[in-house]
Amino acid sequence: MNGQILLLKYGAIDSLKSRTASVSITVTMNSQEESWKETKTFISGPGTLARVPSVLREHFPEVPVIVIADDNTWEAAGEKVDACLNAEGVATLEPLVFPGKPILHSDYEHVAKINKTLQGNDIIPVSVGSGTINDLVKRAAFESERRYLCVATAVSVDGYSSFGAAILRDGVKMTMDCPAPVAIVADTDVLKRAPYPMTAAGYADLASKITAGADWIVADFIGVDPIDTEAWKMVQKDLRLWLNSPAELKAGESEPFEKVFLGLTMSGLSMQYLRKSRPASGSEHLFSHIWEMENLEKNGEPVSHGFKVAIGTLMGTALAETIFAHDAADIDADEAVAKYPDWATREKQIRDRFGDTPISKSMTDECRAKHLAPTDLSIRIAFLKDNWDALRSKTLERLYPYAELCDRFKAADVPVRPEQINLTRERVCDTIVSAQMMRNRYTILDLAFELGWIEDCRNEILKSDLYLY
Ligand SMILES: [Zn+2]
Numbered sequence: 001m002n003g004q005i006l007l008l009k010y011g012a013i014d015s016l017k018s019r020t021a022s023v024s025i026t027v028t029m030n031s032q033e034e035s036w037k038e039t040k041t042f043i044s045g046p047g048t049l050a051r052v053p054s055v056l057r058e059h060f061p062e063v064p065v066i067v068i069a070d071d072n073t074w075e076a077a078g079e080k081v082d083a084c085l086n087a088e089g090v091a092t093l094e095p096l097v098f099p100g101k102p103i104l105h106s107d108y109e110h111v112a113k114i115n116k117t118l119q120g121n122d123i124i125p126v127s128v129g130s131g132t133i134n135d136l137v138k139r140a141a142f143e144s145e146r147r148y149l150c151v152a153t154a155v156s157v158d159g160y161s162s163f164g165a166a167i168l169r170d171g172v173k174m175t176m177d178c179p180a181p182v183a184i185v186a187d188t189d190v191l192k193r194a195p196y197p198m199t200a201a202g203y204a205d206l207a208s209k210i211t212a213g214a215d216w217i218v219a220d221f222i223g224v225d226p227i228d229t230e231a232w233k234m235v236q237k238d239l240r241l242w243l244n245s246p247a248e249l250k251a252g253e254s255e256p257f258e259k260v261f262l263g264l265t266m267s268g269l270s271m272q273y274l275r276k277s278r279p280a281s282g283s284e285h286l287f288s289h290i291w292e293m294e295n296l297e298k299n300g301e302p303v304s305h306g307f308k309v310a311i312g313t314l315m316g317t318a319l320a321e322t323i324f325a326h327d328a329a330d331i332d333a334d335e336a337v338a339k340y341p342d343w344a345t346r347e348k349q350i351r352d353r354f355g356d357t358p359i360s361k362s363m364t365d366e367c368r369a370k371h372l373a374p375t376d377l378s379i380r381i382a383f384l385k386d387n388w389d390a391l392r393s394k395t396l397e398r399l400y401p402y403a404e405l406c407d408r409f410k411a412a413d414v415p416v417r418p419e420q421i422n423l424t425r426e427r428v429c430d431t432i433v434s435a436q437m438m439r440n441r442y443t444i445l446d447l448a449f450e451l452g453w454i455e456d457c458r459n460e461i462l463k464s465d466l467y468l469y
Contacts, residue, residue, distance in 0.1 A: 038163065038179040038180040038182065039180045039269070041055055042161070042183070042186075042265070043055065043183075043185050044186040044187075044261070044265075045188055046187065046188050048185055048186065048187045048188075049081060049084065049189075049190060052085065052149070052185050053087075053090050056090060056126070056149055059183055060147075063123070064090075064093060064123050065090060065091070065093070065123060065124045065149075066092065066094075066124075066125055067081055067082045067092065067096070068126065068133065069128040069129055069133060070097060070099065070100045070132075071098070071099055071100025072100040073100075073128050073129035073130070073153045074100075076128075076190055076193065076194065078095065078097065078128040078129075081128055082095055085126075093117075096117055098133075104132050105132065105168060105302065106131070106136060106166055107167070107168050107169075108168065108169040108170075110136045111136050111143070114140035115143055118141070118144040118146070119144065124147070124148060125137050125140065125146075126149045126150075126151060127148060127150050127181070128151040130153050130156045130157060130194075131157040131166075134150050134165075135166055138159075138181065139167055139178045142178035143178075148181050149181055149183045150181035151186075152185070152186040152191065153191070153194060154191060154194035154195075154202070155191050155199050155257065156194070156198040156201045156202045157201070157205050157305055158265070160264075161180050161268030161269045161271075162267075162268035162269075162271040162280070163177070163180055163272045164178060168292070171293060172358050172359050173293050175277055179272075180268065180272045188261075191261065192254075196250070196252075196413070197304065198304070199260070200307075200414050201305065201310075201414075202264055202306055203243070203249060203306070203414060204306040204414045205264065205267075205306040206242060206260055206264055207243055207310070207313055208284045208312065209236070209239055209267055209279075210313065210317075211282050211284045211312075211316035211317060211320075211399065212235075212278075212280055212282035212285070213232075213235070213239070213282075213398050214398045215283050215441075215442070215443040216232070216279070216282065217394050218391065218395055218442065218447055219443070221390075221391050222442070222447075225441070228279070231270045231279040232279065234269060234270040235263075235270045235279050236279075236398075243408065246409070246414075249412050250411060250412050250413050267279070278441065281441075282316065282443050282444075283312070283315075283319070283435065284312030284315070286312070286435035286436075286439055286441075286445065287308070287312030287316075287428075288305060288308035288311075289439075290435050290438060291308050291423070292305075292308065296421065296422060296423070303421045303422065306414075307414070307421050310414045311416075311423065312435075314409070314468065315467075316443075317400065317402045317405055318402055318461050319432065319444050319445070319457055319461065321396075321399075322460050322461055322464075323451070324395065326453075327388070328388035331381060331451060332452075333381040333382050333385065335452055336377065336378075336451055337377055337381070338452075340374070340377055340452065343368070349437075350363050351364075354434075366440045370446065377450060381450065381451065416468075417469060418468055426462065428468060429461050429462040432448070432457065432458045432461075433455070
């Protein structure tokens with residue numbers, strides 16, 4: 001990428017290649033599978049904002065467009081995009097610009113507002129922003145039965161190219177189905193001007209694929225969610241390479257910046273390919289979803305997705321190290337079955353934590369779907385006991401050791417202590433129990449729960465002087 005324009009047209013090539021000054025990264029897509037390619041054009045490089053009109057014309061000839069942004073992203077790129085469109089004679093409607101303060105949440109009410117603008121016409125939306133704006137427009141475009149174009153303004157999340165949008169609806173954070181944008185334009189001049197904490201958040205969101213990968217290994221190992229090798233390669237093959245220069249990223253060097261952006265893009269594409277978030281989201285995202293639903297704020301502003309995920313990634317790693325500090329001899333199937341709640345008790349545990357709320361209802365549904373009968377649990381625990389050493393080495397091999405992950409985060413200026421995002425050690429450790437209830441997606445949290453160790457792990461991590469300092 002280094003100063004060049006990276007242009008990908010999936011219809012024309014099967015190989016995604018990027019060359020930076022010192023590394024060459026190649027990801028080969030499965031050419032047999034055409035249907036997943038929702039994003040047809042991806043353009044990244046300096047000055048690429050000017051290409052928005054031609055990309056639009058290519059995909060949507062003769063259709064009017066509307067720029068959707070918030071005050072901040074309007075200033076960063078929206079105004080320029082709108083001006084370029086006008087200068088090129090593309091019919092545009094009055095832009096829809098959300099207030100920049102307080103910071104926009106990905107609340108469903110904003111999706112409804114965009115839908116209202118799109119109703120009864122064939123306007124194509126152009127989202128100009130990062131995570132929130134893109135998610136809102138992605139879902140609204142889907143509900144209004146049309147595609148859209150995305151202009152990225154920060155390297156802060158992997159959601160630009162992903163299938164699905166993270167939306168808060170009735171107080172519940174959920175990934176709502178919707179296709180990725182048909183085209184993405186990422187002007188690196190714009191991305192680099194974004195405030196550095198957004199880039200640090202992007203680094204953390206990329207680092208979260210380390211724990212997401214470990215969680216998938218566990219789920220694959222016990223046979224509940226087999227690894228898709230194509231999606232796995234897209235994210236995991238070069239992941240450590242993309243993450244290996246946190247200090248240089250903080251210092252503002254171009255190459256690490258471009259690697260993080262490439263990594264986040266590949267992560268989004270892997271979700272697009274599989275049409276679910278499994279390749280890019282594991283236990284660490286469940287922690288962050290809990291804090292998102294609790295409207296975690298610092299100094300009156302929402303804590304960024306990446307920073308919440310950072311603490312979740314540290315916790316996923318701490319939990320794995322705590323679980324795998326045990327030997328197979330510590331696993332006791334009878335004890336695990338005795339500790340495993342029957343369904344009525346489980347429902348009560350969820351209600352006790354979340355009350356009589358839509359969140360509680362959603363969690364009850366998710367937990368019901370993964371609730372095991374005693375015989376099935378017994379079989380699973382016996383399998384774990386017999387194969388413990390293999391699972392341990394496979395899982396720990398994928399993870400950074402906690403201390404190393406922590407050093408990387410510090411070098412990139414990513415939070416490593418709960419207080420940095422207005423949490424406490426007690427609250428973070430207690431989230432282990434809530435996060436396990438969040439979703440029917442097998443992670444290290446479920447492993448701890450099924451072994452009957454989740455409460456002990458929470459207490460051990462809380463007492464330890466290694467973690468979250
Ligand atoms: Zn994320």
